[in-house]
Amino acid sequence: MVARTTVDWDALATRARVARRSRAVVLYAFLIAVSLPIILPYFWLVTIAFSARTGVADTAVLWRSMAVVIPTVVALWLAAALAQSRRQLWMGLTAVAAIAAVAFALLVGPDLHLGNFIFLWEPDFASVVRSRIGEVKGAVQFPNVWHAFGNSILIAGAQTTIVVTVASLAAYYLSRFQFPGRSSMLRSLLVLHAFPVLTLIVPMFLMLYWIGLLDTLSGVIIVLVAFELPFAIFIMKGFFDAVPWDIEMSALTDGASRRQAFVSVVLPQVRNGILAIAVFTFIRGWEEYIFVFTFLIRNSNWTMSLYMYWVRDDVMGVDYGVVSAVGVFYLVPSLILYMGAQRYLMQMSIGGVKG
Amino acid sequence: MAKIEFRNVVKRFGAVEVIPDMNLVIEDGEFVALLGPSGCGKSTSLFMLAGIYLPSGGELLFDGHVVNEVEARDRNVGIVFQSYALYPHMSVRDNILFPLRFKKTPRDEALTRVKAAANLVRVEELLDRRPSELSGGQQQRVALARALVKEPQLLLLDEPLSNLDASLRLSMRTEIKSLHAQLGVTTVLVTHDQIEATTMADRIICMRAGQIEQVGTPDDLYLKPSSLFVAGFIGSPPINLVAGKAEGGTITVDGVRFPVEGASGSVTVGLRPEHLRFGNTGFAGRIAQIEPMGREILYVVETGMGALRVLEQGSSAGHSTGEEVRIGFQPENSLVFETAQQKLVAGAHVRAPI
Numbered sequence: 001m002v003a004r005t006t007v008d009w010d011a012l013a014t015r016a017r018v019a020r021r022s023r024a025v026v027l028y029a030f031l032i033a034v035s036l037p038i039i040l041p042y043f044w045l046v047t048i049a050f051s052a053r054t055g056v057a058d059t060a061v062l063w064r065s066m067a068v069v070i071p072t073v074v075a076l077w078l079a080a081a082l083a084q085s086r087r088q089l090w091m092g093l094t095a096v097a098a099i100a101a102v103a104f105a106l107l108v109g110p111d112l113h114l115g116n117f118i119f120l121w122e123p124d125f126a127s128v129v130r131s132r133i134g135e136v137k138g139a140v141q142f143p144n145v146w147h148a149f150g151n152s153i154l155i156a157g158a159q160t161t162i163v164v165t166v167a168s169l170a171a172y173y174l175s176r177f178q179f180p181g182r183s184s185m186l187r188s189l190l191v192l193h194a195f196p197v198l199t200l201i202v203p204m205f206l207m208l209y210w211i212g213l214l215d216t217l218s219g220v221i222i223v224l225v226a227f228e229l230p231f232a233i234f235i236m237k238g239f240f241d242a243v244p245w246d247i248e249m250s251a252l253t254d255g256a257s258r259r260q261a262f263v264s265v266v267l268p269q270v271r272n273g274i275l276a277i278a279v280f281t282f283i284r285g286w287e288e289y290i291f292v293f294t295f296l297i298r299n300s301n302w303t304m305s306l307y308m309y310w311v312r313d314d315v316m317g318v319d320y321g322v323v324s325a326v327g328v329f330y331l332v333p334s335l336i337l338y339m340g341a342q343r344y345l346m347q348m349s350i351g352g353v354k355g
Numbered sequence: 356m357a358k359i360e361f362r363n364v365v366k367r368f369g370a371v372e373v374i375p376d377m378n379l380v381i382e383d384g385e386f387v388a389l390l391g392p393s394g395c396g397k398s399t400s401l402f403m404l405a406g407i408y409l410p411s412g413g414e415l416l417f418d419g420h421v422v423n424e425v426e427a428r429d430r431n432v433g434i435v436f437q438s439y440a441l442y443p444h445m446s447v448r449d450n451i452l453f454p455l456r457f458k459k460t461p462r463d464e465a466l467t468r469v470k471a472a473a474n475l476v477r478v479e480e481l482l483d484r485r486p487s488e489l490s491g492g493q494q495q496r497v498a499l500a501r502a503l504v505k506e507p508q509l510l511l512l513d514e515p516l517s518n519l520d521a522s523l524r525l526s527m528r529t530e531i532k533s534l535h536a537q538l539g540v541t542t543v544l545v546t547h548d549q550i551e552a553t554t555m556a557d558r559i560i561c562m563r564a565g566q567i568e569q570v571g572t573p574d575d576l577y578l579k580p581s582s583l584f585v586a587g588f589i590g591s592p593p594i595n596l597v598a599g600k601a602e603g604g605t606i607t608v609d610g611v612r613f614p615v616e617g618a619s620g621s622v623t624v625g626l627r628p629e630h631l632r633f634g635n636t637g638f639a640g641r642i643a644q645i646e647p648m649g650r651e652i653l654y655v656v657e658t659g660m661g662a663l664r665v666l667e668q669g670s671s672a673g674h675s676t677g678e679e680v681r682i683g684f685q686p687e688n689s690l691v692f693e694t695a696q697q698k699l700v701a702g703a704h705v706r707a708p709i
Contacts, residue, residue: 244440246436246437246438247440247441247443249402249405249407249434249440250434250436250440250442250501251453252405252406252407252427252428253405253406253407253428254428254453254454254457254501254505255428255429255454255456255458255505256428256453256457257426260457264453265442268442268444269443269444271444
């Protein structure tokens with residue numbers, strides 16, 4: 001028997017509390033430190049888009065904005081860490097946000113303007129921008145930005161529609177029916193995804209040329225669909241596998257045909273999966289660069305990524321504010337989509353994928 | 356309402372023959388139970404009735420018409436699954452309404468029928484809820500309402516009570532039975548629980564490995580089990596089975612000699628725990644264990660033939676562990692089976708040794 005020693009429970013509790021607090025402090029400090037390099041470029045992009053002026057390479061405004069942002073992030077974290085109640089938390093956060101807003105208005109506010117978004121209403125903005133520094137010749141003929149925007153929406157939208165339709169039907173069949181070659185097909189779905197698609201760019205170019213779809217939006221859509229499908233099918237199969245057989249059989253005995261059972265009973269169960277692959281496919285199509293760059297030539301076929309590329313190519317040295325503004329414009333739709341669908345995307349990585 | 360008939364029905368899954376040859380008639384309005392251990396083919400038979408599986412051979416008849424190839428949706432069969440299989444994305448009302456959607460029932464009439472079905476199983480207050488907001492018992496009722504709303508000619512229940520807790524199971528048992536009495540719909544219950552089968556069904560079809568072992572009323576199966584399998588499957592606590600040899604009017608089991616009438620050769624004697632009595636005569640044993648079960652007490656008694664179970668009425672144990680006892684029984688309660696064929700020897704009984 002070990003001799004009983006008196007235990008100082010209070011001291012132990014204090015020690016545990018201090019250890020917990022200090023671990024949290026270190027963890028948050030680390031997270032803030034690593035997230036700054038990710039947040040800053042976006043923050044700068046937005047700041048430059050709204051503040052830079054033609055022909056002026058001035059970084060002072062960036063440093064002033066950082067002087068606002070970094071203390072704000074730290075202060076928000078401190079407010080969150082020190083608050084004892086929900087009410088204090090909200091008050092703390094509001095106070096920090098208010099001070100930050102005032103500081104931002106004072107330090108950065110005077111430099112803000114919308115002039116860099118000239119491309120939205122002036123198709124020949126390149127000439128306008130160049131003329132400000134007296135260099136008119138040699139500007140690229142840009143199409144209307146809304147045209148490129150429409151092309152991007154068309155490519156991403158059509159790709160999404162096709163991928164969602166085909167992937168749900170194929171995945172349902174793979175999940176529910178037994179047929180020769182089923183398991184090798186499932187294996188090949190994954191293997192297909194493992195190849196770097198860029199390696200196929202030359203054969204793809206030749207194929208599109210021969211079937212006459214080079215420099216057409218439909219050609220690009222077909223290629224993108226083909227590359228996106230395997231993974232989408234695989235994801236959807238996981239979702240279908242999770243739908244119990246019973247409810248489908250129940251629907252059949254309740255008088256539904258196989259197709260009616262699929263549409264009215266099975267599909268609603270995999271809604272989250274469909275939303276997830278739809279968002280991912282749309283964003284893939286939206287940000288697509290290499291294939292559109294290779295397969296689309298005429299400027300009436302430009303997508304937003306090509307527009308962005310040519311803007312950078314043409315006016316970067318003259319006006320990086322316009323380049324940033326195009327970047328912001330290009331970024332907004334994916335941002336809205338991601339924020340709206342975040343909930344479903346989370347479920348995909350947690351619940352949906354099951355071999 | 357329909358009369359159901361299996362004529363030489365065969366079901367194979369690939370090379371596996373689940374049901375080799377099934378012959379069975381279920382009368383119009385009857386309540387039968389398909390009883391057997393898991394994997395005996397009872398659910399397969401049920402899904403063939405529903406039209407989800409197609410028979411690989413033979414004929415399946417509804418009211419004298421072959422329905423082998425009639426699709427599930429045209430059979431007008433209501434089914435309650437073990438998991439209830441409610442549609443999670445629909446309200447209770449839409450769940451019950453679902454079967455009527457495909458019958459092109461006018462909306463007003465459909466809603467009236469949904470109300471009536473919900474009233475029947477007492478879920479009328481839950482119509483606007485989602486299945487996930489219901490308890491197990493409530494989901495069960497909704498599933499019943501959904502199966503009944505289309506006025507099926509055949510109601511199939513696949514282990515309907517196995518996901519309910521004990522007290523709910525008891526009340527649902529009563530309710531399903533009274534629903535059947537009220538509606539008179541031909542009902543097939545699939546279960547592995549003999550109590551469910553014996554309490555609810557008019558007739559029990561006891562199955563084993565795809566074969567029908569015995570068809571009969573609950574009493575038939577209990578009193579005159581046609582085989583060792585049925586004897587062992589029906590009755591709780593299970594029957595005592597001891598194997599011995601019958602020669603010249605005596606069965607010898609590990610040295611214990613039972614006088615016997617009408618049997619010879621290798622036989623197995625079946626004695627139900629509730630038929631065994633402690634007394635001054637009979638074979639000797641020593642109580643090894645006592646298991647109080649409320650109204651009854653189960654004794655495990657070590658005898659020359661191994662451990663036997665003896666069930667005694669009453670709530671307090673009249674005997675204690677280690678006590679030496681003698682066990683007797685009424686000859687008409689004993690069962691004798693041929694060990695090799697595993698079949699009941701009709702009319703054969705043993706008497707307790709003096």
